[in-house]
Amino acid sequence: MMTPAKTLAKYRIRSTEIRERILGLFQDCSFALSHSEVLNRLGEGADRVTVYRTLNTFVEHGLIHKVVDGQGVTNFALCQSNCRHQEVHHHDHLHFQCKKCGHTFCLEKVTLPSLNIPDGFQLEEINIRAEGICEDCRENPLPGIS
Ligand SMILES: [Zn+2]
Ligand SMILES: [Zn+2]
Structure with missing residues (x-):
């Protein structure tokens, strides 16, 4: 991965x-x-507003995208290099939320069915969310292992 x-x-x-x-x-x-998880991971001294602005800058440039989880919390995930955000913003992959750890994963390899959007509607974004148990939680039934 690039630095x-x-x-x-x-x-x-x-x-x-x-x-x-x-x-x-x-x-x-x-x-x-989420914004607060990023803040926590940065640790002491990280400024909430700077983090907020940085996340927005990254979203605007197509570096990360927003994912709203089942609790309505906005999370951010890295966009894959095959995303074509420069032209149109495509988030046509599945988001999988784990019921155990609560984390949301981008499942880029899941092919979503194409949708027939009626004339007159301009499609800009598709968000499909699945729920279940993630790989890590299935492999490590004990909490706190990652
Ligand atoms: Zn999990
Ligand atoms: Zn995603």
Whole structure:
């Protein structure tokens, strides 16, 4: 995987220390993170507003995308390199929320059926959410192992 600095350059986002750290968190994580989880992981001294703005910048540049979980919490997940966000924003993959750990995973490889949207409606985003038990929780029935 590309380093955070290189990835920021590729997406034409000016590199700062906090941006690299936040991007690094997403690169190291297999599931979506909320604003408060990002703050927690950054630890002491991280500024909520800076984190908020950084997440928005990343979303605008198609580096991460928003995922609303079953509890209505907005999470953010890294976009895959095959995303074509530069043209139209495509989030046409399945989001899987684990009932045990609560994490939301992007299942990029699941092919979604194509939808026949009636004329006059402009499709911009599809969000399909599945629920179940994730791989980690099935393999590690004890909490706290990851
Ligand atoms: Zn889980
Ligand atoms: Zn996703």
